[in-house]
């Protein structure tokens with residue numbers, strides 16, 4: 001066993017390459033054609049379908065399911081992609097259990113929804129496998145738009161603008177496009193480098209150039225973009241990480257969960273990735289669950305999610321919580337970190353029990369110590385590097401309508417903009433809708 005030591009207890013090679021390959025396979029394997037036909041047959045093709053209302057991108061779900069039922073997966077894929085150009089990724093990562101599938105009448109009646117997400121994947125995979133790009137560009141408008149950030153919001157905005165005949169340059173700070181699709185989404189949800197394959201497929205529309213390592217606030221400025229382009233769309237996500245307030249947070253072995261998750265996504269060999277024997281993840285959202293499950297899959301022995309409120313308040317859906325539990329992750333609720341102990345490197349975390357009085361969270365004074373050679377902070381991301389002069393709403397960029405910021409000619413969408421849930425599908429919807437609004441403004 002290759003044991004690449006990093007800090008005491010945090011080592012690589014806890015599992016063999018074969019075990020790791022088997023651990024990181026697709027969470028929901030694709031449906032075979034006969035399985036898709038059976039799943040599609042369960043749809044009632046509801047009039048005023050509640051599943052459509054629950055989808056942030058308003059995909060005509062009964063229509064695409066009927067197209068699958070009729071043996072036309074390409075047509076089904078087109079129905080999906082017209083509304084959601086990242087329909088392939090969303091089919092893999094959407095928390096369908098709190099969106100379309102929660103609203104499905106068969107969930108309400110029988111507790112077993114139509115498998116909308118897996119059917120969406122079946123149809124969109126079919127389109128991508130064909131290599132075809134079912135959209136064409138309109139005649140050139142001669143206008144150019146700068147998009148900052150190549151995550152789901154930026155890509156969706158760029159594609160729609162390109163389709164409408166505008167030229168788009170995406171300025172992306174990282175070496176690869178995709179945003180959290182590439183650097184954040186759990187590896188077992190997006191396998192086989194799907195994020196880059198989807199970007200390559202999306203770019204087939206033409207008219208979109210991506211400049212990587214182009215950082216707003218460093219190599220480019222908003223003022224410069226305003227001068228050189230007819231409009232600007234900001235989709236910079238939430239690049240900062242909220243600070244954890246506890247003694248000892250600077251000890252070795254304590255780091256942001258998003259960095260660990262990004263390392264897992266970018267690892268060329270998972271066997272080289274160090275992980276603790278005793279891992280504690282602070283937080284209660286999807287990021288906390290992802291970091292915890294990944295630690296387990298990499299071979300950590302004991303993994304605990306420590307969350308300061310009760311289970312019902314967790315950002316992670318019940319499905320995600322059960323996913324964590326099914327991988328042997330312990331979820332400890334109503335505790336908050338007080339201190340991380342250890343001689344230079346983390347060895348134990350001290351957690352204080354909490355109680356809620358009139359909605360206010362307080363520590364009870366009673367504490368518990370949990371062994372922890374690795375501690376991941378998953379207490380939320382924050383806006384980082386928003387250009388000066390833009391009005392903020394809380395700690396996000398304030399927008400009205402379809403992403404209009406306080407500056408004329410500058411739009412924003414996705415996680416960096418106020419309103420809407422921080423989900424891939426919401427970012428796609430906001431990027432698409434801002435593109436339509438930019439198009440209307442440039443055509444006026």
Ligand SMILES: Cc1cc2nc3c(=O)[nH]c(=O)nc-3n(C[C@H](O)[C@H](O)[C@H](O)COP(=O)(O)OP(=O)(O)OC[C@H]3O[C@@H](n4cnc5c(N)ncnc54)[C@H](O)[C@@H]3O)c2cc1C
Nearest residue numbers: 149151152153173179180215216237414415422423424427
């Ligand atoms: C660990 C994790 C797991 C998640 N899992 C899920 C999931 O399973 N399902 C789900 O629906 N949602 C999930 N989410 C949320 C989802 O990933 C986001 O809501 C979505 O990616 C937001 O898209 P975006 O385009 O707004 O931002 P991002 O995806 O963050 O993209 C922003 C882009 O802007 C770039 N950028 C930032 N600053 C600059 C700058 N100054 N100059 C140039 N470029 C810049 C970044 O490099 C990045 O490429 C998860 C989030 C995290 C953190």
Ligand code: SF4
Nearest residue numbers: 043044046051104105
């Ligand atoms: S709510 Fe369920 S049954 Fe009705 S159209 Fe949507 S997927 Fe089909």
